[in-house]
Amino acid sequence: MSHQGHIWDKEYRNPKLVTKNEGPQADTLRFLKFLKKEQDYIVENRTILDLGCGTGRNSNYLAEKGNTVIGIEISKTALSLAKSRAEKLGISVDYRLGDIGQDYDINNESIDIVLDITSSNSLDEKGREKYLSEVSRVLKNGGYFFVRALSRDGNKNVKNLLKQSPGQEYDTYIIKEIGLIERVFNREDFIKLYSSKFKIIHLEKKSSYTTFNNRIYKRDYFLAYMQKIL
Numbered sequence: 001m002s003h004q005g006h007i008w009d010k011e012y013r014n015p016k017l018v019t020k021n022e023g024p025q026a027d028t029l030r031f032l033k034f035l036k037k038e039q040d041y042i043v044e045n046r047t048i049l050d051l052g053c054g055t056g057r058n059s060n061y062l063a064e065k066g067n068t069v070i071g072i073e074i075s076k077t078a079l080s081l082a083k084s085r086a087e088k089l090g091i092s093v094d095y096r097l098g099d100i101g102q103d104y105d106i107n108n109e110s111i112d113i114v115l116d117i118t119s120s121n122s123l124d125e126k127g128r129e130k131y132l133s134e135v136s137r138v139l140k141n142g143g144y145f146f147v148r149a150l151s152r153d154g155n156k157n158v159k160n161l162l163k164q165s166p167g168q169e170y171d172t173y174i175i176k177e178i179g180l181i182e183r184v185f186n187r188e189d190f191i192k193l194y195s196s197k198f199k200i201i202h203l204e205k206k207s208s209y210t211t212f213n214n215r216i217y218k219r220d221y222f223l224a225y226m227q228k229i230l
């Protein structure tokens with residue numbers, strides 16, 4: 001496992017940042033609603049790839065709704081929790097221990113929807129390049145890609161972290177308490193990166209608050225709904 005993989009596994013063994021919630025994120029539900037209302041696209045009997053699926057919050061929900069789901073996750077601890085929750089729910093998800101910044105053992109153009117819900121922020125630039133080309137390879141033409149990624153725009157905490165605790169790569173910082181490296185984006189860079197391979201059909205910025213070490217931090221995200229159009 002990579003160094004960042006060990007850090008994520010440690011985080012799941014003694015959570016400081018990740019939540020213990022078992023249900024799907026509100027942002028995932030909004031994305032599904034968007035597909036139904038705005039794209040006339042029902043998410044049932046679809047094949048879905050959940051990148052950095054964590055404890056299976058979204059994977060298990062989508063499998064319950066009658067989809068075939070593959071979840072890739074680097075932390076063994078998170079994955080075993082995801083599996084035991086799926087078992088309890090009586091559903092089946094193809095959970096795989098793996099790195100989303102390396103080759104995916106998935107056929108070309110076999111996936112209807114890819115989810116990256118705050119997972120690829122942990123990749124380095126080499127891993128990010130691989131992730132983008134693998135998502136583009138496995139998605140069907142017309143398939144959807146939902147990304148929630150950390151934004152740096154207008155966030156004072158991020159500005160401080162980039163200054164006081166920078167990582168080695170562009171727009172990265174290290175959360176020293178847990179050793180985690182995160183990549184943050186400004187709007188322009190985010191659009192440039194993703195529009196090189198996908199059509200961005202909806203982009204918004206959203207703020208939320210998280211408690212870390214008994215302090216409340218504002219976290220800003222880009223929520224992007226994209227489509228692979230050949």
Ligand SMILES: C[S@@+](CC[C@H](N)C(=O)[O-])C[C@H]1O[C@@H](n2cnc3c(N)ncnc32)[C@H](O)[C@@H]1O
Pocket residue numbers: 004008009018025051052053054055056057058072073074075078098099100101116117118119120122123
């Ligand atoms: C912020 S959590 C989000 C988890 C999940 N997507 C959710 O929304 O509940 C980020 C997840 O990505 C996983 N992750 C980070 N880097 C990864 C990598 N290179 N390959 C696979 N999973 C990774 C972490 O272990 C963690 O579970």
